[in-house]
Amino acid sequence: MNNGKLKIGIYELTGCAGDALLILDCEKELLDIFKAVDIQSFLMASSDNRDGKLDIALVEGSVSTEREIEELKDIRERAEIVIAIGLCATVGGIQARFTDPNEWKKKYKEVYGDIEMTHTKPVQSKPIDAYIKVDYYLPGCPIGKEQFLDLFTRAVKGTLPERYPRPVCVTCKYNENDCLLNKGIPCLGPLTADGCGSICPNHNVPCFGCWGPVEGANLTSEYYLLKEKGFDIESIKKRMANYSGTKLIDFLKQFKKESK
Amino acid sequence: MKIVKLKEANLHSFLEEISKEADLWAPVKAAPDRYKFEFIQDLNKIDTDCTRTILPPRKILLPPSINMFQASEKEYKEDFSHVSKKIIFGIHPCDIHGILIMDDFFSHEFYDPYYMESRKNTLLLGHSCWPDENCLCKSTRTHIIKEGYDLFFSKLKERYIVWIGSSKGDDLIRTKANLFEEDISDKDIKEYAEWCDQREKAFQTEINFDALGDLMELMYNDPLWEELGNACLACGSCSNVCPTCNCYNVADRPALEKKYSDIKRCWDACTLESYSEVAGGENFRKKRADRLKLFYTHKFQAYISKYGKPACVGCGRCVATCPVDINVKTVGKSLDGEKVDAFWKRLSKEVTK
Amino acid sequence: MNSENKANQTENPFLPEPARIVRTCHLTEDVKFFQVRIADMEKALSFRYRIGQFAMISVLGAGEAPFSISSTPSRPGLLEFCIRKTGLVTDALFGLKENDMIGIRGPYGNGFPVEQMKGKDILIIMGGLGAAPLRSVLLYCLDNRDQFGRVILLHGAKRPAEMLLIEEFLSLKEREDLECLLSVDQDDTGKWTENIGVVTTLFPKIKNINPSTTYSMVCGPPVMYKFVLNELLKFNIPKDQILMTLERRMKCGIGKCGHCAIGYLYTCLDGPVFTYWDVIHMRELI
Incomplete structure (x- = not known):
């Protein structure tokens, strides 16, 4: 059953499966999606999954066990193109926020004590590009319908969309919001990948960065700006660390020095 | 010039009449802290006390995203669905100047039908305004407007002096001619003269724009640009709120099933990271300082070289918007050698500490 | 309006x-x-x-x-x-x-100033993909051979396999009305009979350049420009007779989308051909 259609696999590692759910939520387009491609594996949608060669693999979730490392490497070997979808796969997600390996071990012990995991060995959570080469990143928590369909359609046609990283501020301005930072509200819009439609600032709620850090974000400037507005270092750090996974480790370390 | 008078109480009847034939857009108080231009369905929402809207009225002519073509293998079908008959009421002199600059730009050498068709179908009904501390239009000489509008409403006590700037503007007046009075009294003239006089004095900020082009050249390698680059959040807001920013990006959005694609045109901003990135990954302006240099070259220098006037119309939107105080006011003043109090200045002291 | x-x-x-x-x-x-x-x-x-x-x-x-x-x-x-x-x-x-x-x-785009180039000596220097725009110049000069003085071509590539249109250029070597000098940085085939070295090593082989009547055209990878321009200035070729063609991001080609702006110029309208003087004058060009 191939008919020259592209073979696609959709995989979920550690995460809330929200991105896979969003794909299923594209109700209007779902029939077209299934018609256009040959879905080989999609655990949330099908019980008949195969592990063969793939043209495109969409991977959600972070890597947090040794078994997932193996699974991921296997996906990479089978797939022409690997696309990371969602916050956890692209930056590591909330579960990757304890960035220091020693800190992670400590926290792990606090939660699980000395219980021996027999099923598979847990490892510190990381985004998928910590283990494999990723061809395209689709941020989001969860991913946006529009961006997903755009990416998916273009991937099926053989040309990925143009890379165009931009911060939440771009859409926020299109929505004609008055900048929250100017009112002393600690908004992370300038540091965060766009695509959510700036829903939080639209309701006067500051962006807390759930789509992950945008490429080229000016962390230093935002940090000093928030500091000048009277926020204490620990709270700024927490805010920035919440959704940045492993991507801001170096920057946050530098912070740490300062707070001591 | 033909000038008529309109009682303030009659404004809505007039607007109601003309909005039968075209979409009426006007400033609306969207929240306690902000105004924006909106498509008007309820005339009572129009707020003429507005100093500035968040986005300039160019969004009405060319929205952030339009479709250029519905393209298939057989043909590229032009999509002009963003074009409709429109009237923009309540637009201030600086924004009219902004639109005139866009008119020049989009018809220069090559004619851009996506902007121009929209523009041809739009009438501009200007409205007088009062400056706040961020208005720089007196320095850019765009605080007054002599031509380019169809009608211009100068507000006096309980009445308007209405300047008719075009034949189409005159046609609008004729749709409800009985609302307008022909004779302007000495009292009107005196009140208008006094208003002008007081408004001239109300401007709080002055920048010498004539010198900025040369200063840009002389200070091309000045540490100022590094200071600005260090603070810039690269959020693109200065471009998005600027009445004369025109950059855009184009992307194909193919359909899943057929050999068909929409070709989308979206606003772009030169201060964004990937603005000058070419295929293969080389980025000609990887540094924020270089991107800001391009932005300010265009506002202070480039248009003067090409069109004889700066591309800044002094609307003050970048001043009101930029969270790190990088704006025409602070950059212009710094180039002029004045000391400014701005976050980017304070940051440079902080990081060199 | x-x-x-x-x-x-x-x-x-x-x-x-x-x-x-x-x-x-x-x-x-x-x-x-x-x-x-x-x-x-x-x-x-x-x-x-x-x-x-x-x-x-x-x-x-x-x-x-x-x-x-x-x-x-x-x-x-x-x-x-x-x-x-x-x-x-x-x-x-x-x-x-x-x-x-x-x-x-x-x-x-503006293209090369053909009218000004007529009757002059033409020195074409191409490296790598720089052959794409300059092949047009070369073929044009050869098709209208009587309208130009000397025509000199320097073409450099990393390896023979990376020289664009290698057969076309090798066959041009036979022409007597063209001085065709080819070079590769390294020869991994053992069969290369032309010069080995970066493209600037070809310069000493050009004799008797008359700078005031020479128009030079350069296109190649960014690293090439500095060295080639240096050689051309040593020949005393006037800065406005050294022409180069540049690459920028473009979404429209007709001066509207803004991406190719350099100062008040647009690469798509005022370029892609710029003189060396433009480059010094505009600062951001290369």
Whole structure:
């Protein structure tokens, strides 16, 4: 059953499966999606999954066990193109926020004590590009319908969309919001990948960065700006660390020095 | 010039009449802290006390995203669905100047039908305004407007002096001619003269724009640009709120099933990271300082070289918007050698500490 | 409206003209040659362009990008392009076969100042993919050989396998009215009989340059410019007779999208050909 259609696999590692759910939520387009491609594996949608060669693999979730490392490497070997979808796969997600390996071990012990995991060995959570080469990143928590369909359609046609990283501020301005930072509200819009439609600032709620850090974000400037507005270092750090996974480790370390 | 008078109480009847034939857009108080231009369905929402809207009225002519073509293998079908008959009421002199600059730009050498068709179908009904501390239009000489509008409403006590700037503007007046009075009294003239006089004095900020082009050249390698680059959040807001920013990006959005694609045109901003990135990954302006240099070259220098006037119309939107105080006011003043109090200045002291 | 509308208002300048790929072949591992004909025969013949101009090529669903025209206006009807696989549009182009359709619009840009170059000596220096725009100049000069003085070509590539149109250039060596000097940085074939070394090592072989009557054209990878320009200045060639053609991000080709802006210039309108003086004057060019 191939008919020259592209073979696609959709995989979920550690995460809330929200991105896979969003794909299923594209109700209007779902029939077209299934018609256009040959879905080989999609655990949330099908019980008949195969592990063969793939043209495109969409991977959600972070890597947090040794078994997932193996699974991921296997996906990479089978797939022409690997696309990371969602916050956890692209930056590591909330579960990757304890960035220091020693800190992670400590926290792990606090939660699980000395219980021996027999099923598979847990490892510190990381985004998928910590283990494999990723061809395209689709941020989001969860991913946006529009961006997903755009990416998916273009991937099926053989040309990925143009890379165009931009911060939440771009859409926020299109929505004609008055900048929250100017009112002393600690908004992370300038540091965060766009695509959510700036829903939080639209309701006067500051962006807390759930789509992950945008490429080229000016962390230093935002940090000093928030500091000048009277926020204490620990709270700024927490805010920035919440959704940045492993991507801001170096920057946050530098912070740490300062707070001591 | 033909000038008529309109009682303030009659404004809505007039607007109601003309909005039968075209979409009426006007400033609306969207929240306690902000105004924006909106498509008007309820005339009572129009707020003429507005100093500035968040986005300039160019969004009405060319929205952030339009479709250029519905393209298939057989043909590229032009999509002009963003074009409709429109009237923009309540637009201030600086924004009219902004639109005139866009008119020049989009018809220069090559004619851009996506902007121009929209523009041809739009009438501009200007409205007088009062400056706040961020208005720089007196320095850019765009605080007054002599031509380019169809009608211009100068507000006096309980009445308007209405300047008719075009034949189409005159046609609008004729749709409800009985609302307008022909004779302007000495009292009107005196009140208008006094208003002008007081408004001239109300401007709080002055920048010498004539010198900025040369200063840009002389200070091309000045540490100022590094200071600005260090603070810039690269959020693109200065471009998005600027009445004369025109950059855009184009992307194909193919359909899943057929050999068909929409070709989308979206606003772009030169201060964004990937603005000058070419295929293969080389980025000609990887540094924020270089991107800001391009932005300010265009506002202070480039248009003067090409069109004889700066591309800044002094609307003050970048001043009101930029969270790190990088704006025409602070950059212009710094180039002029004045000391400014701005976050980017304070940051440079902080990081060199 | 108070603006002067000299521009043509009836045609949509963004509308691509359907064109057919007549011939395509690999030049190197990542560079392909495309010979293209505009489907409408009349339009194909009336597509007038100058050497050094470029065209916007589009692939449905993938996008549009600018490419220098590698053919010469002295041979109308067919357009030729040398295209490196570097991005989304080129990826899609590489997937197309002969007889497939693409979109073309143009020609755009200033091109080389042919009128000023007539009667002068022509020194062409190309490196790598720089052969794409400069091949147009070379073929034009050879087709109109009596209109130019000496024609000298320096062509450099990393390895023989990376020299674009290598057979075409090797065959040109036989011409007596062309001084054709080829060089590779390293020869991994053992069969290379021409010069070995970077393109600047060819300069000592050029004799008796008359700087005031020489126009030089340079195109190649960014690292090449500094060294080549240095050599040309040693020859005392005036700065405004040293011409180069540049690459920038472009989304429209007609001075609207803003991406190719350099100061008050637009690469698509005021370039892509700039003089060395422009480069010094504009600072941001290279």
